[in-house]
Amino acid sequence: MAETGGGWRWLIAGELRAFPMRFLLAGLAIAIGVALAFAVHVINRSAADAFGQAVRSVSGGSDLQISGASALGFDETLYPRLMALEIVADASPVVQLRAMIGEQNKPITLLGLDMLRALTVSPNLIGRTSAEAGEAEAALDMDALYLSETARAQNGLRIGGRVDVRANGRSHSFTITGDLPGVDAGQAIGVIDIATAQWRFGRLGMLDRIDLKLAQGVSIEAARRAVETVLPGSARLTDAEAESRRGDTLSRAYRVNLDMLALVALLTGGFLVYSAQSLSVTRRLRQFALLRTLGMQKRALGAQLLGEGALLGIAGSLLGLAGGYAIAGAALRFVGGDLGAGYFGGTSPKLHFAPMAALLFLSFGIATAVAGSYVPARQAARIAPAQTLKDAGDPVDPRAAPKAWPAMALIALATLFAFLPAVNRLPLFGYLAVALMLAGCVAGMPWLARTLLRPLARADSRLPSLDLALHRLLGAPSQASTALGGIVASTGLMIAMAVMVTSFRGSVDDWLASFLSADLYVAAASNEASFDAETQRRLADTPGVAGIAFSKSLSMTLDPELPPVLLLVRPVAGPGYELPLIEKARRPGVGLALWLSEPAARLYGARPGAPISLPIGKEGEPARAYVAGIWRDYARQQGAIIIDARDYIALTGDEMRSEAAVDIAPGASVPAVRAAIEARLPPDLAGRVSFAEPASLRARALALFDRSFAITYVLEAIAILIGLAGVAATISAQTIARIKEFGMLRHVGMTAGQILAMLASEGALLGFIGVTAGITVGLALSQILIHVINPQSFNWTMATTIPWALILAVVAALIITAAGTAVIAGRRAVSRDAVRAVREDW
């Protein structure tokens, strides 16, 4: 490169000046790809950091924690058994509840602590008493509540005031005695005395957590082994890091999917760079031949093209990083850290710049642009100067039949990969299958184009425009393949995503229809377990109610490395519920019958009839059960298990419920029944119960679906737009590069209209072949998305629904884009200047 010195810079600068729009478009494509990838990363990192911080905040700085395997907690007799262990220096028992405070009903994490123990084990959770309250009085006050700054700010509360706290279906009034200086900003936490928590919120004899301080010199591993010996089935050993990891596990597949979409946008940008550089090389072949003749080395010529690519990459990536950071900031503010997917509820993430990730994505962007320039650079370096100065035409011999086997081999490999299992719960082979399938299809384009076009070209249409268009596509196969590659990739991805999302939405809609079969749904505020046995009996007797089924849900940990599964307590058969079963056990197994959602069955590898145990058995022992059936569920990605309400009561004695599904008696009206139910509610529940009809629930669920797919739609739309822009840029640049050809054709008697008809035919034929292949590959890709990537990422399956109307619209849009671009560029090319294009020799 040094040998050319300033000349090399002149050439790049000259090219930039001559074709600024082409460079701008290619640079912009790289910028968009980098921006999306970086934004997704920053948003997820910020959200995961906030989630991890929340987990660490409630752990208060302890070495290890014992947590309840379910929301029911565990027996407090575990506490003295742990204290007796030599490895334990001290232990702090904790009651942990999700609570609502104040009139605004904002949720907080309410911790009941033994203050003396917490002082040594989890000092970050110790409250600071305000001067007015007085240290001694506060220590004795059973109704003292310490609130973190965020909890006070969210609810407009001040120290010294009183506030109602509701948890576990009960309510009690507390005095805000002080704050929690050790709790991180952004965390809504309240601390009360443990005895008060157990007494006031129905947790007598139960604990949710024990924080451990280990004896000096005891390793975490040794402590784990010792603790495991006394642990009942209802409790699990964990630490803050493992809790954070579980949150990470839950959202990882979603994040990776978004990363993949951003990568698609970046790769499409790379394709645009490739296309721009290829055309630039085609256009400048004579210039390069001249430079080579004048003494420029091959390597320097290649380096010039790579240098142009690198410049594009640097400019585009820097712009992309700035854009990505801005997008992340806006998304965190307006959509939330989970990008609408609901993974990090309850946390309020702050935007963090990620320097290492920025460097990584900067390198990605530059590498993509350089990679996009590599093939054109090699082509430029390999030119034979003398031949090139003669205008040798397409480098590929049109008489040689293109080989089909490389494409077949790639597609076969893609098919093989589609059948391989997930790696570390990620569909890595699925993604590879998508990439290989696309690559195979693009590689097969020359063969497909020739196979489809040759019979047409053999027929004598007597239409010179069509004849010439056909012969041009057959006679310049490498140029045709470049344009086709873009069309196939765009159409394929567009159709694959459209089929997947339509199938998913259709399946969710069907699932909602079978799941929401009651006439009216009743829910206590914030899904608190508020309906006790007496209330349930009263509501069941409401006039106009033909049947009512109460339910509740509680989370429980079956595997410490996986997020908690939801246990749904309700009648298995009854009013308002019709399980959308996928599979059923052929015969009853041993123990309780449990119905697992599809995600739960996949996450825990459970088959119908297989044994399973629940950590809610009597005296802390696991309850033996079997998988009675597997049902379709799209609402709980972490998995859900249905247990019949009677079995649950027999195990736990817990009769509190949070929701009810109501069947209305014939002749009764929904509003009347709703009013009657409201009238029968106990006074403390009045105004704190919500009602919904299936139609509104369904609409709300579908709106939620659309919201969680919003970011996917945006990323996909951007990738497609870049792809379409690439197709348009490729075709228009190819057209403009043929200006001399059009000049000659005008000389020998082709009218401008005939030339435009030829260009439109070329565009339409390219569009038709590209779209035909694109639809085929798109449908194949959609099956990989539906049957491989979705089940391996989210553990649910769906039935394929093909959106024919959308596909037709896409087909029309692409053919029109291809033909329209060719015609628009052609108009310029066949203008008066074009006729004079042959003037270089006149």
Add this chain to the structure above:
Amino acid sequence: MREDVLRLTAVSKSLPGGRRLFEGLDLVLAAGEQVAIRGESGVGKSTLLNIVAGLDAADSGEIMVAGRNLAGLDETERTVIRRDKIGFVFQAFHILPYLDLAQNVAFPLILQKIPRSKAIARAGELLDAVGLGERRRSYPKELSGGELQRVAIARALVHEPALILADEPTGNLDPDTAEQIMALLGRSVKQRGAAMLLVTHSPTAAATADRQLLLTPHGLVPAHG
């Protein structure tokens, strides 16, 4: 008496900036006649060819090609004149790289809606005549400059035009090849009874014509070798 293929009467042309290229230009080209026009660069030789081909308009004067006055014709009719009555030979050959030689030569016939089999057969005859009959399925990139210009000559003659417009047909060729090409072009045009207007800088090429004229701002004047 032979029919006039081209008649230019009092043709004048100025550039858009106002500079007058030539005025009062007269020229008559009879069937079978070959005229070479020489002149300094920028004198308007290319513009004159554009005007004759109906690709540029004169400021004044009359241009009759094969008995038709171009002034009264619209764009489509002028295109039809070019398609049916004129053949072109360019300095840079302008052979379509994505068609084989037979298809390239047959192309003017295809534009005239001649059935493809007939057009290809006729193209074969012309390629035989220029010595490339054996290579009719070759592609342009496999040919030398001289060979490409032979293809261009075959293409210019395949539809039996009345007038050949040749622009520096030897400009990209070595002297020996140039001599052969001019001999082939002159002979082929003559055999088919067409007229040829040749624009060239080369005295050797110009010498093959029946008449040599010099283009000046005041029209065409006889040139002396």
